[in-house]
Amino acid sequence: MHIVVCIKQVPDSAQIRVHPVTNTIMRQGVPTIINPYDLFALEEALKVRDYHGGDVTVLTMGPPMAEDALRKALTYGADRAVLLTDRHFAGSDTLATSFALSQAIAQIGNSFGTPDIVFTGKQTIDGDTAQVGPGIAKRLNLVQLTYVAKIASIDLSARTITVERRSEGGTQVLKSELPCLITMLEGTAAIRRGSLEDALRAARSEIVKWNAAEAGIEDITKCGLRGSPTVVKRVFAPTPRAEKATQIDTAEKTVRDVADELVTSIFTHQPALEHELSSTGSA
């Protein structure tokens, strides 16, 4: 069994600050991490491999420094890492990204065996679109199973897979076929730490590095800015609320009095609500 996991190196957005005057993102010194949802995808892939045998290839598209993310993935136990890096990819939107990644996955198939499952996280924390997974699936003509919470079973001889997928208001249990593409939800499964052996191997491992041509991409116009139908035209800061909150003075008052004042204030703002809550509220 061969599994490919697509991961992305992202800025740890919890630590991003916007410059108060220029409204630009201050990236200096912001550490990078593996997109958290991709870690759940990697964990699931490793579990499947551990149970059914085979190997896991991690793939990322990014600048040369994205190699760090791949090395990290190797320490978790991935078997092989491929870095797709080329200046032609700069400025890719989701359509162009899914094109480049799908070509690289096809090339991974040629070089290391056709994947049975391609995993991605449900979305990234910087782009937040959840579109790249479905895009890759469509390009490779794979069945797509998105928002998967759990792989219930895989029957390798019948080439079938059963998954639990989140949908609005419930969980869909789907049975499908391999090969397929799965986007993983944040799981409850703890992410493994990786063994010392894996850490040593990761440090020694050669990372496969491909540019566009090496990944088999002939039509470079489908990549980067040129291959992207969407264009970011303006970036601006959200308009701040004009006035600050009306503070309820708490000095020298009992908690009860403050609460009283707050409720009065709420119902002054929302008189209709008081009436509705009195007639329908439950207690």
Add this chain to the structure above:
Amino acid sequence: MGTQKSKASPPAGGRADTKKKLPERFRDYRHVWVFLELERGQVHPVSFELLGEGRRLADQLGVQLAGVILGPPGDSTQHAVSEAFAYDADLVYLVEKPLLTDYRNEPFTKALTDLVNKYKPEILLLGATTLGRDLAGSVATTLLTGLTADCTGLDVDADGSLAATRPTFGGSLLCTIYTLNCRPQMATVRPRVMRMPQRSNKPIGRVIRHDLRMLEDEIVTKVIDFLSDGQSENANLAYADVVVAGGLGLGALENLQLLKNLAQTIGGDYGCSRPLVQKGWLAADRQIGQTGKTIRPRLYIAAGISGAVQHRVGVEGADLIVAINTDPNAPIFDFANVGVVADAISFLPALTEVFIKRLAPRNPMRLVN
């Protein structure tokens, strides 16, 4: 999204500098379409919110607004058709097939792609739900067109192109995105980001039926079960009128009970900030914010929540935001309407008491426990 450049001014005017004249082949692409999401027989309310937005865009462009409905033959689909008109669609494109009973990517992608190829909308909007995002990504890739995810603002420029605004970098900035040189221009919008429009009693209008040439045997994926969240645990937080939420300031798992008590007293639902989900204190569908739910209640009470930008983007649509926080400098006071600097753990029970008392006299059945 590689752009780091920024402008202090909000978007305005055309984009003559971005784009040449519309290519001839786009002339055929007209009208605004809204995909009406029908899952398990119910139209998702986000579809109505989008019809409201679609109406505005269609009027600006001077074109028609169409609803797209894919579902099994029967009452639920017919109901969706009449609802589309009640929310002001001019016409409806309808594909009715038994194999569209439960959502599956393959038949839905084919049906929607075929419709677009045949009838050529210039704008196509979908809800950013699990279904909508699953479908939109496949359809946009099949059509090789642009798709802007999770928009918070949609507008039409002077030259008639769609300006789609969405948060970036976790909500710290907004960016406006255009789809150049491709049609349709696709966008998804999360539930509760747009206002719910007025429902009218418009009679059913023109319905254009379309066939889906696909057989069940051709579809690889089968739905073998659906485990409903059930009524009690089915938190429909996004649509609750009153929401009480807690953050790390609540300090301990036991204190969530204070939150639940208050929510129950005022007939609301409860939610939380992200760290509580990460700690495993509450399920992921209780999380409010950028990577959780967007809510639009009439009253939102945040207890022990700092008000990080990723939380803020999920609650800005609330009519009245009340914050309870021990830190007078907490960012939440920058966007709350009413603030109380207090310890949530002692304040929540007091607040619950006051509500019980205040609401009780008109409801003799209410018991004080």
